[in-house]
Amino acid sequence: MQWFNVLISRFRHRRWFSHLFVSGEPQVTYARKLGFHQEQILMHNLSADxxxxxxxxxxxxxxxxxxxxxxxxxxxxxxxxxxxxxxxxxxxxxxxxxxxxxxxxxxxxxxxxxxxxxxxxxxxxxxxxxxxxxxxxxxxxxxxxxxxxxxxxxxxxxxxxxxxxxxxxxxxxxxxxxxxxxxxxxxxxxxxxxxxxxxxxxxxxxxxxxxxxxxxxxxxxxxxxxxxxxxxxx
Structure with missing residues (x-):
């Protein structure tokens, strides 16, 4: 499923979303594969109390x-x-x-x-x-x-x-x-x-x-x- 998202990203994700809000470095790597540039990737979207x-x-x-x-x-x-x-x-x-x-x-x-x-x-x-x-x-x-x-x-x-x-x-x-x-x-x-x-x-x-x-x-x-x-x- 993740590789499918990579393949269709330029037709869907990058057209619909200006940024991705991710948890950490592993998710940054995936976001880059989806075609998002570093300035479009926001860190970090999860925090403990x-x-x-x-x-x-x-x-x-x-x-x-x-x-x-x-x-x-x-x-x-x-x-x-x-x-x-x-x-x-x-x-x-x-x-x-x-x-x-x-x-x-x-x-x-x-x-x-x-x-x-x-x-x-x-x-x-x-x-x-x-x-x-x-x-x-x-x-x-x-x-x-x-x-x-x-x-x-x-x-x-x-x-x-x-x-x-x-x-x-x-x-x-x-x-x-x-x-x-x-x-x-x-x-x-x-x-x-x-x-x-x-x-x-x-x-x-x-x-x-x-x-x-x-x-x-x-x-x-x-x-x-x-x-x-x-x-x-x-």
Whole structure:
């Protein structure tokens, strides 16, 4: 379908639209294939509730760091949770970390029975913010993911982030080795390597990663999104 859009773009998209408003760099690449010039492409069209999630206190104290690796999202095939769980159970020493899965969906029953895993139902954003405040890191093992606003939320919350490199939002909010680690989607070995590498770091490095996430989260805010739109309307 995407290649079909590329083929017909000059007959439809560029005739009907003066600009494209996209999420991030992966979408910019596609917009260029559609024939739009750089000045016709607006960034960024998605923002987390920065005020809510940036209100979460940054982790500061060593020896009190919460060892909870949190996933938030739909329990469905495209989120790659079964790959994560299979990788998780093969880690011989999880360093007292617990995996917390928050959400719901068709794969719910398949997620039960794994060691050191807690499952919670989906909840309002205010409660999600509370869960992220109790978290030590965030993980998103998606097999396919055009953007993933939840990565921005986790960055705002000041959490180290582990994510598959197919997630569009990592281009903006995850610097591999600086504020988290990237891994290959649907690859249990790659997931396990990233998780083990992270949980074996000294606590001070977790704290530093969280601070870096908070810095990166400021690249997109609701006000910056609004300013981008107003620039075109002027």
């Amino acid at each position: 920065v005020d809510l999630f940036s209100g979460i206190n940054l982790k500061k104290a060593e020896n009190e760091y919460p060892r909870r690796l949190v996933f938030i999202g739909r329990f469905s095939k495209e989120k790659g949770l079964l790959y994560l769980l299979e990788a998780w159970k093969t880690i011989p020493d999880r360093q007292n970390w617990k995996l917390v899965l928050i959400g719901n969906g068709p794969d719910y029953a398949k997620l039960k029975g794994y060691p050191d895993v807690e499952i919670k139902d989906f909840m309002p954003q205010e409660e999600l913010a509370e869960e992220l405040e109790k978290a030590g890191a965030f993980i998103l093992p998606s097999v396919t993911e055009p953007w993933a606003l939840v990565i921005h939320e986790a960055a705002c919350a000041g959490l180290p982030i582990l994510a598959s490199d197919c997630c569009g939002a990592v281009s903006c909010f995850v610097k591999d080795g600086e504020n988290g680690f990237l891994f290959k989607p649907a690859n249990k070995r790659s997931i396990r390597k990233a998780v083990e590498r992270f949980i074996r770091l000294p606590e001070l490095q977790w704290i530093q990663m969280g601070r870096r996430s908070r810095e990166l989260s400021e690249r997109i805010t609701p006000s910056k999104v609004a300013d981008c739109i107003l620039t075109v309307l002027k």
